[in-house]
Amino acid sequence: MAIAQTISQCLIAALEARGLGHVFGIPGDYALGLFDDLERSSLQLINTCDEQGAGFAADAYARVRGLGAVCVTYGVGGLKLVNSTAQAYAERSPVVVISGAPGTNETTGDALLHHRVRDFGTQMRVFREVTVAQTMLNDPATASHEIERVLAAADRSKRPVYIEIPRDCAHLAVTTALTPSPPPNLPADPATLAEALEEALAMLNAASNPVLLLGVEIHRFGLQDRLIQFIGKSGICFATTIMGKSVVNEELPGFVGVYAGSLSNEMTRAAVEQSDCVLNLGAMLTDLDTGIFTANLDPAKMIQASASGLIIRRHHYLGIDLATFLDALRSAPLKTRPPLPPSCHAGAATFTAAADTAISVERVFECLDTHLSEDIAVVADPGDSLFGAIDLTIHSRTEFVACAYYASLGFAVPAAIAMQLAEPDWRPLVLVGDGAFQMTGLELTTAARYGLTPIVIVMDNFGYGTERPMLDGDFNDVHPWHVTVIPELIDSGVAYWAETEEQFLNALHSALGDPNQLVIIHVILAQNDISPALERLTNQLRERV
Numbered sequence: 001m002a003i004a005q006t007i008s009q010c011l012i013a014a015l016e017a018r019g020l021g022h023v024f025g026i027p028g029d030y031a032l033g034l035f036d037d038l039e040r041s042s043l044q045l046i047n048t049c050d051e052q053g054a055g056f057a058a059d060a061y062a063r064v065r066g067l068g069a070v071c072v073t074y075g076v077g078g079l080k081l082v083n084s085t086a087q088a089y090a091e092r093s094p095v096v097v098i099s100g101a102p103g104t105n106e107t108t109g110d111a112l113l114h115h116r117v118r119d120f121g122t123q124m125r126v127f128r129e130v131t132v133a134q135t136m137l138n139d140p141a142t143a144s145h146e147i148e149r150v151l152a153a154a155d156r157s158k159r160p161v162y163i164e165i166p167r168d169c170a171h172l173a174v175t176t177a178l179t180p181s182p183p184p185n186l187p188a189d190p191a192t193l194a195e196a197l198e199e200a201l202a203m204l205n206a207a208s209n210p211v212l213l214l215g216v217e218i219h220r221f222g223l224q225d226r227l228i229q230f231i232g233k234s235g236i237c238f239a240t241t242i243m244g245k246s247v248v249n250e251e252l253p254g255f256v257g258v259y260a261g262s263l264s265n266e267m268t269r270a271a272v273e274q275s276d277c278v279l280n281l282g283a284m285l286t287d288l289d290t291g292i293f294t295a296n297l298d299p300a301k302m303i304q305a306s307a308s309g310l311i312i313r314r315h316h317y318l319g320i321d322l323a324t325f326l327d328a329l330r331s332a333p334l335k336t337r338p339p340l341p342p343s344c345h346a347g348a349a350t351f352t353a354a355a356d357t358a359i360s361v362e363r364v365f366e367c368l369d370t371h372l373s374e375d376i377a378v379v380a381d382p383g384d385s386l387f388g389a390i391d392l393t394i395h396s397r398t399e400f401v402a403c404a405y406y407a408s409l410g411f412a413v414p415a416a417i418a419m420q421l422a423e424p425d426w427r428p429l430v431l432v433g434d435g436a437f438q439m440t441g442l443e444l445t446t447a448a449r450y451g452l453t454p455i456v457i458v459m460d461n462f463g464y465g466t467e468r469p470m471l472d473g474d475f476n477d478v479h480p481w482h483v484t485v486i487p488e489l490i491d492s493g494v495a496y497w498a499e500t501e502e503q504f505l506n507a508l509h510s511a512l513g514d515p516n517q518l519v520i521i522h523v524i525l526a527q528n529d530i531s532p533a534l535e536r537l538t539n540q541l542r543e544r545v
Contacts, residue, residue, distance in 0.1 A: 007143045008037040008170040011163065014147050015043065015096065018067050018155075022046050022421050023098075024054040028073020030115070031100025033170040038071065046421065046450060051077050053414040053443045055084025055095070060379070060415035062093045063401055064422040066222070067154065069096040074164075075115025078123045086130045087406040088160040091243065092220045092307075095160040096151065097131065099123065103168030104138055127162040134162040140172045158220040158307070188320045196310055196317040197328050200279075200303050203312070204236075205335040207277035212238035213259060215283025217307050217322055219247045224397055226323075227281065228252070230330045235337030236279070239272050241289040242390060244282065246400035250393055254340035258390045261291025262540040263533045265391065267344065273297065280304040282322050286405045294540050345393040353501035359523060361388050361531045363501055364459065368429075369393055371508055377401070377419050377426040381412035383466035385431035385459060388531035399426065410439035416454040417447050427453060427515060434460040435478045441486070444518060448492030453518050455511045458483050461525040468528060469538040483522040493518030 005013065015023070024046045027035045038045050048054040054070045062068030072078055078099040088095045102113050107120040117123070128134055133153035135146040147163070154161045204210055212234075218227050228248055231238055239259040240247055257268030264272075272278060273296045280302060287293055304311040310320040351363075351370040365388045372378070374395045380386040380402040394400045401419060403411045416428035432441070437458050447454055463477040484495035494514070496507035498521055511519040530538075 005174050006037070006171045007137050007140065007165065007174055008034050010144050010174050011098070011137070011147050011165075012037060012041045012043060014151055015067075015069055016041065018151065019065065020067055020069055021065075022061065022418075023069045023071050024048055024057040024061070024418070025071035026051050026054060026073075026077060028077050028100065030102060030167050031071060031073040031077070033167055034071055034098065034100050034165060037170070044421075046417070046446065048414060048417075048446050049443050050440070051080035052084055052410070053440050053446070055081045055088075055097075056408075056411045056414040056440070057418035058095045059084055059088045059093045059411075059418075060401055061418035061422050062088065062095050063219070064398060064419055067094050067096065068418070069098060071098040072100070073115070074099055074101045074123060075117060079117075079126065082126060082130060083408060085127065085160050085162075087403055087408050087411070089130045089132075090406040091403060092158040092216065093160065094154040094158050096154060097127065097160060097162045099162070099164050100170070101136075101164045101166045103166045105168055107166075124162070124164060130160065131162040132157045132159045135164070137163060137165045138169045140175045142176070143174050144176050186319070188324045192317055193320055193324065193328060196312060196320055196325070197332055199312045199315065200329070201332055201334070203277050203303060204234075204279065207275070209275050210236050210277040210279060211256070211272055211275040212236050213272060213278055213280045213283050214238055214240045214244045214247050215281065215289070216241070216243040216247070217282030217284070218244065219398060221282075221307065221323055223282070223323060223326060224248055226326055226330060230326060231340075233330065234334050235340055237271065237340060239268055241283045241285070242386065242402070242404040243284060243286070243289055245390070245402070245404075246394040246396070246398055248397050249395060250345050251343045251395060253342055255343040255345065257344050259295070260289055260390065261294035261296070262537050263291040263294075263387060263390060264536075276301055278302045280306075281326060282306060284405065288404050288407065291537055291540075294537065349393070351505070353505040355502060357501050359498060359501050359504045359525065361459065361525060361529050364457070364504065364523060365389065365392060365531065367501070367505055367508060371512060372429075374399075375425060375427055377423070377428050379412045379416045379419060379428050379430050381430075381432040381436040382407035382409055383433050383436065383464070384531050384534050385412070385433055385436075387466075387533040387537070389431055390533050409436040412436070413440050413456065414443045414446070416456070417443060417450070417452055420452045420454060421450070427455065430454055430456040432456065432458055433465060434458055434462070434481070435464045437483070438478060438481060444486060444493070444520075445490045447518055448490045453516060455519045455521070457521045457523060459523050459525060461529060462527045465525075465527070465530060466534065469530065469534070483520060486520055487518070493520065495520040495522060497522050497524070499524045
């Protein structure tokens, strides 16, 4: 006779069945029973320093593994996750937010329990704004169905979901078995699909210089292999957006770079903006993906396929999602084109440190580009850490992760922890400004606790350097940290100070040659030094004023 599962065990089993290996979080009294059950399961609990760090880590884990989970207590824990969950929603990252809650027997009156805000439903209402499905697991008869319903919603939408468990319900025995997932979305109408494909093929086959613009949804919905097949069949060159960077190997033939309006180099920008047919596959075209809307894309020359629908020129085709349209294109009669040219990253980059020369943002990225390999995954925080990384050569798919739309500072360090847990064969290389590092940099103690070995490059320009070209003032300054003493503080790792090109190159060589410990490189930059990409953007925006 099978042993009955409790509600928390049922949830854990559902997460295990979906391939999850880790859960991030911080315990609290309303969630202690949950944490005890998690610790007894096959899932590894990763205790971070702060709930927001746990949320960022779960987000990054989901981007790499397809699903992430974070578990916290009610109120003070759950509400600290709102920002990271909002980012996961905006950028299509399927995170399961699990919160303990006051027991049902504690909420029948109007008791002023700790962590309460307005009433006991406040947290659920808040999370309705930043998740696609929510549930309260307080009924053993419906718990298994609710778990399956909510997790299926995360899988279909690739967006976060919210599960709340009162502490006196976690160990109640479920009375019904898990039910099958709800049916998938209805298939596209054949006549509508045929009409859309006819219009798209007419545009593509008539174009003399078409280009593919690849976005983050290709990755989120697991379409990389199908995309690569289509690129090879079509013979059409491709660019990615910032959010879509590394959606496929950037050394594949036909790659022309990362397109982001005026953030892009001239070669990439010309390849996209001078095209007579742009096939957008899964690119969201946010302000950052378009260089603060400096992109010059003519809707009359565009085919735009996304998870939410298909637009060809200005014609909307209802019920046709990205996967359906890509599959149709793969089997369609496409015009034969010449072999694809080598990737714009096909040539080997070189870097020679200039003696006694101060390091600059531009030279940091030039040096990094010569040293990245297939086992290095780049995690970039928003700002110039992200903009400067646009033209780095990423050698394998999904080895570049950044919050390139919602753009919450402090993402990169906790994200690196999750990336190395999700893919132990990768070594994360973190690019983070000094301001963002002060927000979540001490999550490196979490890396130390679990034996992780990221390389963290702190790009110190004495404040919020991305904002200085917009409007400067003392509000952009941050108090300096002695970053190189952090290994002593956390009793783990090694740190290097780099003010010159030679110092940075030597520090990078030491870091790459020392794969078994955490490494921090504190790079001292001029206060007003910015990357060429950010310089291009600010110059164009200045012309608009």
